[in-house]
Amino acid sequence: MEYVVITFLCLSILLYLLLGGADFGAGIVELFTSHKNRSRTRETMHHTIGPVWEANHMWLIIAVVILFVGFPAIYSVMSVYLHIPLVIMLLGIIARGTAFVFRHYDAVVDEMQVVYNRIFAYSSVVTPLFLGIIAGSVIAGKIDPQADSFLEAYVFSWLHLFSVAVGLFTVALCGFLASVYLIGEAEEQQDRRRFTNKARGMNMAAVTCGALVFIAAAVEGVPLVRWVFGNAVSLTAVIAATLSLILLWFWLSQGKTKKIRVLAGFQVTMILLAVGYAHFPDFIILRGASNLSLLENQAPPSTMAALGWALLLGSVLILPFLFYLFYGFQKKAPGYLH
Amino acid sequence: MDDLFAARSQMALSLGFHIIYACIGMVMPFFMAVAHYRWLRTNDPVYKNLTKAWSRGVAIFFATGAVSGTVLSFELGLLWPEFMAHAGPIFGMPFSLEGTAFFIEAIALGFFLYGWDRFNRWFHWFTGVVVGVSGLASGILVVSANAWMNSPAGFDIVDGAYVNIDPIAAMFNDAWFTQALHMTIAAFAATGFAVAGVHAYMILKRQNVAFHARAFKIAAIFGAVAALLQPLSGDLSAKDVAERQPAKLAAMEAHFHTQEAAPLIIGGIPDEENKKVDYALEIPGMLSFLVHGNFTGLVEGLDKIPPAYLPPVTVTHFAFQIMVGIGMFLVLVSLLYFGTLWRKQPWLTKRWFLWLFVLASPLGFLAVEAGWVVTEVGRQPWIIYGVMLTADAVTPMPGIAYSFYLFTAIYVSLSLVVIFLLYRQIKMVPVLYDTNEKPLAR
Numbered sequence: 001m002e003y004v005v006i007t008f009l010c011l012s013i014l015l016y017l018l019l020g021g022a023d024f025g026a027g028i029v030e031l032f033t034s035h036k037n038r039s040r041t042r043e044t045m046h047h048t049i050g051p052v053w054e055a056n057h058m059w060l061i062i063a064v065v066i067l068f069v070g071f072p073a074i075y076s077v078m079s080v081y082l083h084i085p086l087v088i089m090l091l092g093i094i095a096r097g098t099a100f101v102f103r104h105y106d107a108v109v110d111e112m113q114v115v116y117n118r119i120f121a122y123s124s125v126v127t128p129l130f131l132g133i134i135a136g137s138v139i140a141g142k143i144d145p146q147a148d149s150f151l152e153a154y155v156f157s158w159l160h161l162f163s164v165a166v167g168l169f170t171v172a173l174c175g176f177l178a179s180v181y182l183i184g185e186a187e188e189q190q191d192r193r194r195f196t197n198k199a200r201g202m203n204m205a206a207v208t209c210g211a212l213v214f215i216a217a218a219v220e221g222v223p224l225v226r227w228v229f230g231n232a233v234s235l236t237a238v239i240a241a242t243l244s245l246i247l248l249w250f251w252l253s254q255g256k257t258k259k260i261r262v263l264a265g266f267q268v269t270m271i272l273l274a275v276g277y278a279h280f281p282d283f284i285i286l287r288g289a290s291n292l293s294l295l296e297n298q299a300p301p302s303t304m305a306a307l308g309w310a311l312l313l314g315s316v317l318i319l320p321f322l323f324y325l326f327y328g329f330q331k332k333a334p335g336y337l338h
Numbered sequence: 339m340d341d342l343f344a345a346r347s348q349m350a351l352s353l354g355f356h357i358i359y360a361c362i363g364m365v366m367p368f369f370m371a372v373a374h375y376r377w378l379r380t381n382d383p384v385y386k387n388l389t390k391a392w393s394r395g396v397a398i399f400f401a402t403g404a405v406s407g408t409v410l411s412f413e414l415g416l417l418w419p420e421f422m423a424h425a426g427p428i429f430g431m432p433f434s435l436e437g438t439a440f441f442i443e444a445i446a447l448g449f450f451l452y453g454w455d456r457f458n459r460w461f462h463w464f465t466g467v468v469v470g471v472s473g474l475a476s477g478i479l480v481v482s483a484n485a486w487m488n489s490p491a492g493f494d495i496v497d498g499a500y501v502n503i504d505p506i507a508a509m510f511n512d513a514w515f516t517q518a519l520h521m522t523i524a525a526f527a528a529t530g531f532a533v534a535g536v537h538a539y540m541i542l543k544r545q546n547v548a549f550h551a552r553a554f555k556i557a558a559i560f561g562a563v564a565a566l567l568q569p570l571s572g573d574l575s576a577k578d579v580a581e582r583q584p585a586k587l588a589a590m591e592a593h594f595h596t597q598e599a600a601p602l603i604i605g606g607i608p609d610e611e612n613k614k615v616d617y618a619l620e621i622p623g624m625l626s627f628l629v630h631g632n633f634t635g636l637v638e639g640l641d642k643i644p645p646a647y648l649p650p651v652t653v654t655h656f657a658f659q660i661m662v663g664i665g666m667f668l669v670l671v672s673l674l675y676f677g678t679l680w681r682k683q684p685w686l687t688k689r690w691f692l693w694l695f696v697l698a699s700p701l702g703f704l705a706v707e708a709g710w711v712v713t714e715v716g717r718q719p720w721i722i723y724g725v726m727l728t729a730d731a732v733t734p735m736p737g738i739a740y741s742f743y744l745f746t747a748i749y750v751s752l753s754l755v756v757i758f759l760l761y762r763q764i765k766m767v768p769v770l771y772d773t774n775e776k777p778l779a780r
């Protein structure tokens with residue numbers, strides 16, 4: 001049963017990165033859009049992510065619940081030593097979620113919109129930045145339960161070059177996912193061209209930040225190179241992700257919207273797979289040799305069984321609805337009223 | 339402010355904030371479903387406008403509820419890592435099922451809010467009902483997790499280790515049913531009176547009376563039925579608490595001395611030092627009756643509790659008095675309202691009657707907050723009753739006070755923005771819905 005639970009954990013992290021990430025990315029794209037086009041971008045965005053944004057963010061909650069029910073030791077170590085970045089990420093989530101809804105449901109449209117928009121755009125950057133920082137810190141091996149000063153224990157556990165580089169990489173990936181997604185949603189040629197250019201830009205940013213991650217890893221002594229190139233699965237995944245870049249640029253220029261969406265998702269999945277596989281089952285890499293492994297830190301079997309069944313049952317209930325939700329809003333309604 | 343106190347305050351603040359949105363998220367979909375149903379049945383466009391106006395309000399509340407809930411699921415670990423490391427696998431079952439309920443709720447809400455004129459009308463209506471049902475389910479599940487903290491079940495402790503874990507038994511602990519029942523009814527009472535009060539105020543201002551009168555009636559009926567049921571379920575809760583948490587019951591009642599034929603103490607100022615209550619009204623034998631069903635039964639007092647494990651009496655007692663006082667007042671208002679409907683009195687046009695509802699509008703939520711203070715403060719100093727002390731559960735990270743100030747600032751400003759938005763929403767009703775059937779253009 002533990003493998004069922006672990007699969008769901010990986011799946012919800014991946015889906016959060018893909019769907020929630022595209023959602024954050026929409027805000028990032030908005031931030032990097034020139035003033036005169038912003039309201040058009042916003043319009044497209046509201047059509048596409050409005051109906052699904054709630055559902056997209058549920059994946060984070062599922063991941064957290066799986067962690068605290070199934071792997072409580074891991075959850076509590078993260079909560080203690082990554083307290084500060086977690087709080088900042090939460091502030092980002094609060095600000096973003098509320099600003100997004102406020103700006104669309106405020107009955108009066110006036111200068112308050114400027115405030116909502118600004119909060120929305122900035123928090124769309126801060127949240128994935130800190131998500132990335134947290135992800136980077138989990139594997140960087142800088143969390144030190146033996147540390148005796150506040151800075152060592154609660155600040156340098158997450159504030160280092162590697163985690164910041166992962167944070168920037170995450171931001172770029174989100175922006176990339178969103179632009180790719182928006183291309184297919186834009187109704188007019190001119191918007192489609194704009195999003196295609198954005199996608200190219202964001203893709204280059206992601207590749208640059210990816211290089212930065214490797215440099216930072218070398219500086220901070222994180223064995224990233226060994227993880228990624230040291231085993232066949234990770235190596236294949238990385239090569240697949242890199243080679244597909246060529247195909248991606250080709251399809252981008254051809255305007256194949258459906259295909260690039262799949263490809264972008266594939267690339268992100270491969271990156272996650274490459275890093276995740278390399279140190280599975282270790283989830284948190286601690287300072288020194290001791291790591292927190294998923295297999296050794298799981299809850300007792302009765303809990304894992306119950307959790308596994310709850311997840312299986314839940315997905316049987318949820319998946320059909322979820323597909324219908326995404327599908328139902330693909331068709332464009334004649335008069336868009338709500 | 340020491341770290342433990344800061345952590346407790348931050349937890350209380352976050353939960354106190356979330357519960358308001360949670361109640362609205364659980365209950366408003368049912369109000370909307372009724373209005374929506376009436377529109378589909380009668381074709382009266384006012385009902386359609388009402389459904390839409392409410393759904394815009396709910397979208398605002400829902401987002402705030404969702405983000406504050408997300409914060410909570412991290413806060414449990416950020417503030418109480420030691421608690422979660424042990425309790426997670428035991429009381430996690432409701433949370434894992436709740437994930438499903440939330441998901442269904444979020445999906446159905448997407449359909450409902452964005453589905454106007456896109457889907458079959460009855461399918462669209464049904465998605466609204468699904469939002470409500472899954473909201474209720476998630477409320478019940480999370481309360482059952484809280485009930486486990488009051489009435490731990492489903493594990494044994496051997497040499498300090500938690501063994502023989504049975505998550506299902508933990509979920510169906512002794513307290514889950516009374517707490518979930520009481521909470522569900524409370525959500526209906528609080529939201530019903532809050533919404534009715536707002537619409538009563540608009541009727542008083544003579545604005546869009548047709549619109550607000552229909553809204554008022556739907557909300558008031560839900561609220562009044564719930565308010566009448568509330569004391570019954572509260573009585574069940576009290577009997578239950580007397581049995582499993584005598585310390586909490588004694589603190590609620592400020593019942594310092596174990597005695598037979600115990601009196602019910604109403605009001606008064608508990609004097610924790612001298613173990614007496616000043617200026618209180620005492621009804622002889624009543625507490626024994628409420629707990630045992632006879633006027634002479636023995637009721638354990640705070641003197642039976644080891645001093646180290648005494649809950650704060652004054653706060654618990656005041657909170658309990660506030661809840662029960664409000665409960666009784668709402669019963670009265672509800673009886674008046676049903677009397678009005680029954681006798682077809684024209685009171686609805688009387689200003690004093692509407693003002694009564696305006697007055698009552700914040701009270702339900704006040705009672706909800708007070709009730710949670712009773713439950714949570716009355717459990718102190720335990721985080722898991724009789725098993726783990728709150729002081730042993732708190733995070734080792736220093737400086738939690740700053741985090742508390744930060745969250746206070748955020749929740750206060752968020753509340754202000756929500757109130758501001760709601761005010762604009764209501765102010766715009768005449769503009770948006772005055773003429774018949776005018777679609778809301780964005």
Ligand code: HDD
Binds near residue numbers: 517573576707708711
């Ligand atoms: C509209 C709100 C409301 C109203 C009018 C009342 N309550 Fe209540 N009460 C709650 C809202 C609430 C609550 C917020 O929902 C609580 C907190 C925890 C819970 O399960 O319900 C609660 C808890 C709570 C508890 C503690 C349960 C526990 O710790 O397990 C008791 C004994 C009562 N209530 C009893 C009453 C009585 C005798 C009432 C008489 C009128 C009453 N309540 C009215």
Ligand code: HEM
Binds near residue numbers: 477
């Ligand atoms: C008695 C207390 C609680 C009740 C009755 C309650 C109920 C609810 C309800 C009905 C919702 C739906 C959101 C809405 O409609 O606005 C919600 C949202 C949420 N709650 Fe709570 N909740 C409580 C406490 C908690 C706690 C302690 C946690 C964390 C562990 C939590 C986590 C969440 C999360 C993550 C969401 C967001 C889900 C979404 O996006 O729909 N809740 N809660």
Ligand code: HEM
Binds near residue numbers: 356721
């Ligand atoms: C939403 C309704 C709720 C409200 C308003 C509420 C209120 C409070 C308050 C006032 C405290 C502080 C008590 C004190 O330290 O003196 C507290 C503590 C706490 N509550 Fe609740 N509570 C709610 C529901 C829940 C639920 C559903 C859970 C978990 C499943 C929960 C878990 C906790 C924890 C872990 C603490 C901190 C430890 C403690 O003080 O015992 N609460 N809550």
